[in-house]
Amino acid sequence: MLYTLFNSPSSCNFSLLLNYLSKNDDLILIQNGVLAGLHNSIFMKKIIKIKNKIPFNVFGIKNDIESRGLLKIISKKVIHIEYKDFVYLSIKNKQQIFW
16 A cells, blocks of 8 residues: 655644554655654654554655755655656555545
């Protein structure tokens, strides 16, 4: 399953999103969703806690990270991808949920 977080994690039910994650799911942080990937943020700590129990991938759209000036403070656990990679993940995952 592909989960796409478009909104700031503080403006949605981020904990509920994390509860839905299963083994081998993909989570993409896009637009203001990249704020969830800030190093040492409460949101990234929650992601890491779940990731330690369930293996899943966390991606961040590089353009969105850069355009918000977050490149130096984004967690190393977030895999930077381009929009073309987002398309690939959309094809790979037959089911998607947008937040």
